Amino acid sequence: MADTTNKPSVPTRDPIQDTPHRHAILKKLNARPTIRGSVIALALLMAFVLFAPFFAPQNPYDLMALNIMDGRLPPGAESMEGSRYWLGTDSQGRDMLSAILYGLRMGAVFLSTVIGTVAGLLAAFKGGWVDTVVMRLVDFILGFPTILVALVLLAVLGRGVDKVVIALVVVQWAHYARIMRGRALQERRKEYIEAAQNLGFPSWRIMAFHLMPNCLSPVLVFATIQIATAIVLEATLSFLGVGVPITEPSLGLLIASGFEYLLSGDYWISMFPGVALLLLILSINIIGDRLRASLDPR
């Protein structure tokens, strides 16, 4: 028993990591310069968002830090105290750079996407009448455009951060439920699930540790694109005035607040948050698009 040298050496790496498939995908992804650009842009934006308090020249939602005399200054102008507003200020003298950095944090509605995935997952696995009810509900929600459902929900519920999150979850979980169900139905018939069932594992354990990890990849690819959708949706709802309240940071609100000054030529209030939003969406969409193209065998 002590003689282990004759045995074939134990593979030290996870075999999945060595599949040529994985290499091919990574190679394909790497081959496009746009992909690298998008990843870098996204990483930079994320870093800005995370470290906003250190980067931003002022806290735009701390009223003490604002000086109304600095209202609507063009980019590069000097403030009353002598510091510089690189991207200009809005009507209340908020530094645009700071407001954008804070606004992006509210725009990151990753939370709703996670909740949507989990809700879809749980709903899709039960089968039987649960399956019927869930899928009819999915058909019901997907029968209407996302923006309409969210708009109507908020029109009825009223505005507020929690309500925006509710609206986002309501419109997005259905997509995940549909994808997860399709994948899980394929996967459920496989032998390892049968083996786990024969070992007497409880069904929640089979779902969470056996079935779910094997169904996640299409959901994750879809989620990258959905993150962009969620951010745009939140910004749009806030822009329309049914989203988050004015006291909360949101790119949509920021752009909306600049709209009234647009006709008088004060473009920077709306333009810079818009460019930040566009950059975020564009990089997510390019990554998602490439990811999907690389994973698709066709």
Added chain:
Amino acid sequence: MALFILRRLLQSLFVLLAVSVVVFFAVYAVGDPIELLVSPEVGQAERAALVARLGLDLPIWQQYGHFLWNALHGDLGNSFVHSMPAIELILQRMPATFELVVVAIFLTCILGIPLGMVAGLYRDAPLGRGIMATSVLGFSLPNFWQGMVFILLFAVWLGWLPASGRGPTVEVLGIPFSIFTAEGWRHVAMPAVNLAVANIALILRLTASGVVEARNQEYVKFARAKGIKPGRIVRRHILRNILIPVVTVIGMEFGSLIAYSTITETVFSWPGMGKLLIDSVYQLDRPVVVAYVMLVTLLFVVINLIVDILYAVLDPRVQLLEPAH
């Protein structure tokens, strides 16, 4: 076929009923319906009379029956702000929205399909790649911000196009239209393009992937082997086969464009029903919001029904009913 249509009709009725229940409970049961449905300016006696007239003192299921009964008769309450039936108010604004959506669909057809064909046929050439890359930009641009950039560019800086409104309208069959005058076209151009951009990108990508798929099919190879001219292969063999899904999606997009026109109408102050919804939300004009929800649901159910039936008629391969087990 008749069975299929009957079944879809029943489903549609069920959806409408479900929406009415959701809306009813959201407006009448969760919030204080008196606060929501009766203007805060009315006096105490009038308020009590309204409570009795609206039946708010009845048990909840009777209230719902009341609501449904009135809704079926086209009575969804009066607007506080405009003091006229909410339904009438929305129907008045509907032509403006439809006009915008139709022009946007027209733009989608004349730009999306040809560009998609080019992108699909020259997939590996710089031209095709360029079109595909631009299309990602097309659906990444946040609709409302893109509209503002248009205004800044064409209305504020260049001064070519008006920034808002519908311009002069011409009555055709008693309905005002602005697409029959040159000035009207100047007004409709920016909002319509704004509404169409994301849609063009979507149709373009759908067409391109259809072309890529069709290009390698046996019948195209056979046509090529017969010596048919490439132009004819594209027109007669590829285009015809990819058009069914594309036309279906354009049909379905009609509905989403109505929904998305809410944003466009807000940016360009276009007096359509989307703008009306947003204004009503601001002014707490609840009957209009409720009427809008019910009317748009009806519209969607009808659109989905028509698209489903058309799809089945157009493509004989679609099975109307699931095969018997």
